[in-house]
Amino acid sequence: MSTKILVLFYGYGSIVELAKEIAKGAGEEGAETRLRKVRETLYPELIEKFHVPVENTNDIPEVSYDDLRWADGLAIGSPTRYGNMAGGMKTFLDTTAPLWSAGELYGKPVTFFTESSTIHGGHETTILTMSTYAFHFGMVIVPLGYAIPEISSTTTGGSPYGSSHLGSKKGLDENEVKIARFQGKRIAQVAKKLSGS
Template identity: 85%
Template structure:
């Protein structure tokens, strides 16, 4: 697990109680991390229906990986969190996925292969797992969907590595 550098102004972090200190022990992501990983699960909190600025800033630095083609054919999946149900979960995932199209990555969506997708208003959509942040803790549907998404990414990565 890696994190991007936070780009929110300190006064906004304080005002909105963003728990930055809980991430201090997680290493910051590097371009090298994207190279060695067999598959990528990329997540971001929702900011006005889009990924957070720190994620956008990091993804904007990946041009050397694009020009070398090192991510071509690598599987990737996306997840998000927003404070309300209609705060842009799906659009956040879609904005992150545009990078994957440019890299020629293989996008691994959830689809409707897990029944919880059809019976939840908080845990995700066919695009990827999500969390309703106003609840603080993940509910059981959110956990099932996220675990399913992780297993699916691992299965696809494993199949792509087989000769």
């Protein structure tokens, strides 16, 4: 039986590309993956005013509680908003109290990823703020450490906390792709060990 990995994100640009690369990495490790997004919470007039490309994720299903129950391991990502996760992700995580009260995610491994438009715009603090969710659920937080050389040599995105993207440039660079793929492999490996699959 293959290990099951949920890659969950909020956003539309490079965060989607990171999510896809993490899912590819988990797949390379033999895991079955699901790519899911959280529901948009921005007001329609803001979406229109700021030309938010919501159509970029039309082909990706919205997450359900059953997706979280299904998963042996999770990767959760959000762009940074003032050094914190985006409101859409926070809103979704705030609704998961039924899973918390039933202990349904207890002991599952989880890893985090993000993107920010500036190098010091909150890559690490956003991952840290998302990780508090895992502490309350009793999940096993899976960081990257310095297990691959790209984490030490990157000048854009990626750190021992998790994969990330420097959003001031278009597209993921080679190091960011390698770090994201590694993160997918890493969460799949840990999930396999912990689930016994």
